[in-house]
Amino acid sequence: MIELRHLKTLAALRDAGSLVDAADRVHLTQSALSHQIKDLEERLDCSLFIRKTKPICFTSAGQRLLTLADDILPMIRNAERDIARLAGGETGRLNICIECHSCFDWLMPTIDHFRQNWPEVEMDLSTGFSFQPLPALARGDLDLVITSDPEPRTGIHYEPLFSYESLLAISRQHRLVARKHIEAQDLAQETLITYPVDTGRLDLFSRFLDPANVEPSEIRTAELTVMMVQLVASGRGVAALPNWAMHEYLERDFIQSRPLGEKGLWCTLYAAIREDQIGSEFMQDFLNTARDVSFKTLKGIRSAQREEPQG
Helix, strand or coil: CCCHHHHHHHHHHHHHCCHHHHHHHCCCCHHHHHHHHHHHHHHHCCCCEECCCCCCEECHHHHHHHHHHHHHHHHHHHHHHHHHHHHHCCCEEEEEEECCCCCHHHHHHHHHHHHHHCCCEEEEEEECCCCCHHHHHHHCCCCEEEECCCCCCCCEEEEEEEEEEEEEEECCCCHHHHCCCECHHHHCCCEEEECCCCHHHCHHHHHHHHHHCCCCCEEEECCCHHHHHHHHHCCCCEEEEEHHHHHHHHHCCCCEEEEECCCCEEEEEEEEEEHHHCCCHHHHHHHHHHHHHHHHHCCCCECCCCCCCCC
């Protein structure tokens, strides 16, 4: 009566928090996912979650099935890993480079999980702040690059991990607190605090300020998110940061945030890998683990649609 696909769907619904995002995660349309849940509820003759609640609230029956999913799904994934090892004897190397200054919050738990599942894979981690990681990936010096700035390159595949909203962090006393959202012109007289990255590689400039032909009055850099937040809180400037990187500071009322533009500025984080490694079992497992950990760890992210970089 209860099938594996049902357990995967319910787990995705819980982790994603909405029907739309859950459908993306299990590669179904929203209509197909709703139909699958309705079919299971009719088989069991009970409701599994309470409609029109946000976040989704599961009934006692739904919670029981989620407990079952949490028991069974990891066992299946472990069996698939073991079979992959037996079939292919997969060992290898996974040299990772990150271009995201805020990514350590979810990347380190991802690496910990992956090491437990693939102890035979040699791993290394570096940052791409002082060199160009994508050419190194193409040469084979690296195996995976975490980036929000994909560049079209022959032989390189970009796998979307998740999407996040870039918000403007401002002090609690800032003049823009009264605004519902921020227009590009609002930043013309502001000191903008950014990570030490070329502005051409920042979505704030390429997708928000540059199209409006606006430049901030001054740019100041800081390497750590906590340093940027401290500067913003003390009125030294404003900063565009991922929504999940600001969650803790917003909850503590340390700073305020506002959307960039009326519709918000949504960005996507990618894993860049060589095309010849797409079929690698341990590479695919790392990507799946990264998505699972990020959705369980980060607030405000959503599933990303696959979209190749434009050349």
